[in-house]
Amino acid sequence: MLLLENIKKAYSQGDGQSVAVLDLPYYHVAPGEQVVLLGPSGCGKTTTLHIIAGIIRPDQGRVALDDVDLTHYSQSGRDRIRADKIGYVFQTFNLLKGFTALENVMLGMSFARGKFDRQRAIDLLEQVGLAHRMHHKPAKMSVGEQQRTAVARALANRPKLILADEPTANVDPKNQQMIVDLIRKSCQAENVSLLMVTHNMDVADQFERVDNLAQLNLVVAQSKAHAF
Amino acid sequence: MSWWKIAWRSVQQRGLASMLTAFSMALGVMLVVLVLTIHGVVAENFRTGSSVGYNMIIGAKGGSLQLVLNTVFYLSKPVETIPYDYYLAFTEKGVRQDQLRHSFAFQSEVCVNQTQQLNNQLMGGSPAAAGLALLDQMTAGARNDYALEGMRIQEDGSYSLYSKMIIPICMGDTFGKDSRFRVVATTPAFFNELEINVDTQAHLEFSAGRAFDAWNEENGVFEAVVGGQVAEAENLKIGDIVRPIHGDINTNGHVHSTGFKLVGILKYSGTRNDAGVFVNIEGFYLMNDHVKPLEDESFNVTNFDDAEPISDSEFSRLLEQRQQEINSGQITLVEPSQNDTTLPATEAQSGPDPAPGGVNDSPRTNQEISTILFDNQTENSIAELLGSNAEETLDFGSGDPADTQGIDSAPPEIPADTASSQGHASSQGHASSQGHASSQGHASNQGQTTKNETLPLDSPAADPLAPVNPVYMAPLPLEQRELTALLLRSHDETGASLNGLRTNINGGKGLESEMDWTSFSPKSAQKSAQAVLPIEEIYTVLEMFVAPVQKILLVLTFMICVVSGIGILVSIYNSMSERKQEIAVMRALGASQTTVMGVILAESLILALGGGCVGWFLAHLANGIVGPQIRESTGVVLDPFSFAPGISIGWLNGLELSSELLLVPAIIILAMVVGLLPAISAYRTDVSENL
Numbered sequence: 001m002l003l004l005e006n007i008k009k010a011y012s013q014g015d016g017q018s019v020a021v022l023d024l025p026y027y028h029v030a031p032g033e034q035v036v037l038l039g040p041s042g043c044g045k046t047t048t049l050h051i052i053a054g055i056i057r058p059d060q061g062r063v064a065l066d067d068v069d070l071t072h073y074s075q076s077g078r079d080r081i082r083a084d085k086i087g088y089v090f091q092t093f094n095l096l097k098g099f100t101a102l103e104n105v106m107l108g109m110s111f112a113r114g115k116f117d118r119q120r121a122i123d124l125l126e127q128v129g130l131a132h133r134m135h136h137k138p139a140k141m142s143v144g145e146q147q148r149t150a151v152a153r154a155l156a157n158r159p160k161l162i163l164a165d166e167p168t169a170n171v172d173p174k175n176q177q178m179i180v181d182l183i184r185k186s187c188q189a190e191n192v193s194l195l196m197v198t199h200n201m202d203v204a205d206q207f208e209r210v211d212n213l214a215q216l217n218l219v220v221a222q223s224k225a226h227a228f
Numbered sequence: 229m230s231w232w233k234i235a236w237r238s239v240q241q242r243g244l245a246s247m248l249t250a251f252s253m254a255l256g257v258m259l260v261v262l263v264l265t266i267h268g269v270v271a272e273n274f275r276t277g278s279s280v281g282y283n284m285i286i287g288a289k290g291g292s293l294q295l296v297l298n299t300v301f302y303l304s305k306p307v308e309t310i311p312y313d314y315y316l317a318f319t320e321k322g323v324r325q326d327q328l329r330h331s332f333a334f335q336s337e338v339c340v341n342q343t344q345q346l347n348n349q350l351m352g353g354s355p356a357a358a359g360l361a362l363l364d365q366m367t368a369g370a371r372n373d374y375a376l377e378g379m380r381i382q383e384d385g386s387y388s389l390y391s392k393m394i395i396p397i398c399m400g401d402t403f404g405k406d407s408r409f410r411v412v413a414t415t416p417a418f419f420n421e422l423e424i425n426v427d428t429q430a431h432l433e434f435s436a437g438r439a440f441d442a443w444n445e446e447n448g449v450f451e452a453v454v455g456g457q458v459a460e461a462e463n464l465k466i467g468d469i470v471r472p473i474h475g476d477i478n479t480n481g482h483v484h485s486t487g488f489k490l491v492g493i494l495k496y497s498g499t500r501n502d503a504g505v506f507v508n509i510e511g512f513y514l515m516n517d518h519v520k521p522l523e524d525e526s527f528n529v530t531n532f533d534d535a536e537p538i539s540d541s542e543f544s545r546l547l548e549q550r551q552q553e554i555n556s557g558q559i560t561l562v563e564p565s566q567n568d569t570t571l572p573a574t575e576a577q578s579g580p581d582p583a584p585g586g587v588n589d590s591p592r593t594n595q596e597i598s599t600i601l602f603d604n605q606t607e608n609s610i611a612e613l614l615g616s617n618a619e620e621t622l623d624f625g626s627g628d629p630a631d632t633q634g635i636d637s638a639p640p641e642i643p644a645d646t647a648s649s650q651g652h653a654s655s656q657g658h659a660s661s662q663g664h665a666s667s668q669g670h671a672s673n674q675g676q677t678t679k680n681e682t683l684p685l686d687s688p689a690a691d692p693l694a695p696v697n698p699v700y701m702a703p704l705p706l707e708q709r710e711l712t713a714l715l716l717r718s719h720d721e722t723g724a725s726l727n728g729l730r731t732n733i734n735g736g737k738g739l740e741s742e743m744d745w746t747s748f749s750p751k752s753a754q755k756s757a758q759a760v761l762p763i764e765e766i767y768t769v770l771e772m773f774v775a776p777v778q779k780i781l782l783v784l785t786f787m788i789c790v791v792s793g794i795g796i797l798v799s800i801y802n803s804m805s806e807r808k809q810e811i812a813v814m815r816a817l818g819a820s821q822t823t824v825m826g827v828i829l830a831e832s833l834i835l836a837l838g839g840g841c842v843g844w845f846l847a848h849l850a851n852g853i854v855g856p857q858i859r860e861s862t863g864v865v866l867d868p869f870s871f872a873p874g875i876s877i878g879w880l881n882g883l884e885l886s887s888e889l890l891l892v893p894a895i896i897i898l899a900m901v902v903g904l905l906p907a908i909s910a911y912r913t914d915v916s917e918n919l
Contacts, residue, residue, distance in 0.1 A: 083818020098241030
């Protein structure tokens with residue numbers, strides 16, 4: 001499903017020098033597989049997710065998503081791939097304030113070609129237990145309800161891969177497990193691969209595969225080695 | 229969800245800011261639409277007003293624009309006057325004869341001939357022979373008599389062949405509060421022949437009543453019609469009496485004592501006629517101060533050359549004094565003898581008394597002549613003498629009923645609003661005028677009466693206290709008439725023909741009047757007339773003044789729209805800083821850079837077009853609200869459905885669309901331009917930084 005090879009990424013500091021943030025020789029996720037990507041803050045988790053999503057382009061390396069090599073795609077091409085094949089669950093939910101729950105879910109399918117289906121959006125909200133709140137705006141919803149809406153939105157475009165960037169970080173402990181279960185079950189039901197970034201060990205322990213980006217990212221691994 | 233839905237949601241999310249931004253655009257568009265519609269209506273008013281069924285105006289030499297503005301739009305003051313004779317130059321023989329017989333020259337010739345024949349034949353004892361002889365005399369006289377020959381009474385006017393319609397008008401008086409409305413003296417042809425829309429051949433329509441008659445049994449020649457705006461402003465209804473103001477009430481003008489019965493109110497036509505007060509020109513001439521002085525010294529009776537016009541109260545006192553003189557026997561009223569061949573004496577007879585059987589060699593006063601010709605007794609005499617042959621020879625046409633009224637009938641009662649003093653007062657004339665014998669004939673009564681004056685009892689002049697019924701007042705002689713302008717519609721309306729006609733008229737060709745055929749009028753200062761094409765002058769005004777003003781107003785109002793557009797730009801751009809995360813989320817969900825840019829442009833369009841629609845609606849609503857007031861004060865008809873003038877779209881088979889529709893692409897372009905900067909900002913949003 002997902003293959004990263006020799007991914008390198010550095011950011012410019014503004015004084016002409018650049019700082020390497022990611023050096024990932026190899027990484028893959030199989031179809032339908034659910035993987036947790038652990039790592040401390042600053043180890044390149046968000047950068048990795050953005051590269052996978054096509055939001056940013058790696059300085060070097062190859063990204064293949066569902067057998068589509070994104071390496072040479074233009075920005076608009078990567079946007080289309082992202083709209084078709086990726087669902088994103090954000091740490092801060094990132095629901096649009098001016099849109100109702102239903103409209104937020106529909107937004108998730110609006111940019112994919114031929115995938116707009118209002119009924120599916122309603123069904124997804126029912127699936128996450130929010131059918132009765134579909135016409136409410138985020139300001140009138142609880143944190144848990146907002147995150148559940150975000151999960152429904154991520155599934156709206158029938159993606160091949162869900163990227164969840166610390167989905168439980170801003171959720172109260174009572175709802176954290178509920179969110180994790182919801183994401184996992186939804187992905188399982190739709191046969192969607194899941195790559196969840198978290199530094200919550202309780203969440204990580206529930207997954208069969210847990211990868212440590214601090215070890216996989218040579219930039220971080222080498223800097224630790226130097227430190228020692 | 230479509231771009232429009234996403235954009236609309238964004239607009240709703242920033243409700244107050246969006247509303248204010250759109251409202252500023254609405255105000256700008258409202259002003260643009262108001263300028264377009266009002267200018268369109270005003271320009272159309274100008275065009276309509278300048279093409280009211282005549283293509284040429286003939287007036288006195290002077291400013292051509294002033295002539296047109298005064299004649300067509302009743303603005304400014306009359307340039308000068310032209311001889312009445314100019315009117316006759318455009319009429320056919322029948323009209324000429326009908327008019328010329330009201331001249332002193334014709335009347336005096338008829339009088340002289342009649343007297344001569346009467347004297348000669350009656351002395352011979354053959355009234356019938358006298359009548360035939362008189363007929364021969366007059367027929368021959370028409371050919372041989374210098375005066376009648378000069379009148380060319382058997383000919384059509386020099387320009388009659390070119391004239392499809394000719395209407396005389398006289399201006400100078402005003403009406404209403406602060407003299408805000410102009411009085412236009414004219415003939416019934418102004419309503420019956422004049423087409424306010426040449427294409428549809430529409431005439432002026434009446435919302436109440438009718439056009440005034442040439443002569444009316446009830447009101448004589450004292451009938452009036454007013455425009456809708458006048459009726460509304462002055463609260464007039466049919467039957468009211470309209471009293472014109474001589475001059476301007478704000479600058480020493482005075483209200484005429486003569487009134488005109490209002491018989492018609494015009495329907496609003498969107499022309500300046502809505503603000504016009506139209507009176508019968510014959511009645512106009514019979515009013516105070518409207519009589520042109522005569523030059524003929526013989527008409528100047530020394531005792532009233534310097535006579536001052538007297539007030540109504542003074543005149544009443546004179547009448548009372550006169551009655552006392554009659555009562556006391558100072559003046560004896562006697563019936564004329566059957567064999568009395570002398571002419572009926574008048575109250576102001578100058579020169580020696582006529583010898584029995586002799587012609588009165590003394591020059592005749594106006595009153596004498598009127599009395600002679602239109603006095604009951606004399607009219608009977610003429611009718612008997614002339615018989616039916618007269619009309620065949622002289623072709624009097626329809627004739628003036630006033631000439632024959634009063635035969636075998638007592639003078640009718642005077643309408644309450646036309647007091648007898650007006651009939652007398654109208655004759656008082658100017659202090660400086662000469663030869664106003666009809667007035668001064670009465671005025672001169674003071675101290676001039678002698679004992680044993682003989683007056684026929686049934687002559688209106690016999691009893692000085694007998695009210696002069698205005699209905700039966702004789703028309704003012706031609707020599708004492710002047711005109712402000714003539715409205716001409718020619719048969720051939722091509723440019724070449726009109727220009728040729730104009731050249732001839734301007735050169736005085738065919739207008740060699742100066743009233744040479746009469747000795748009763750001063751030489752006219754006019755050597756030739758001025759012929760102008762109103763369309764040319766109007767378009768000059770439009771191009772010189774109105775069009776630039778419109779352009780300036782349009783530029784100003786469009787700048788207001790641009791400022792409103794900048795408001796949209798500022799509003800959206802300021803919101804971008806708050807919406808970067810929102811845009812980044814949409815990008816993360818798969819929206820392309822083009823998509824987010826399109827959403828921002830769509831927002832700009834929604835604000836601009838939404839504001840534009842509201843502004844367009846507000847403009848037409850404003851037209852409807854202020855329309856009645858504008859109509860009342862200016863005569864311009866403005867309503868909610870007044871649209872800006874159309875523009876012909878060549879590539880749409882000449883389809884004409886209102887210029888207001890041009891606002892649609894203009895607003896779209898403006899929205900795109902002002903939305904571009906925020907859209908570019910959205911395009912360049914760094915997704916990873918803002919998630």
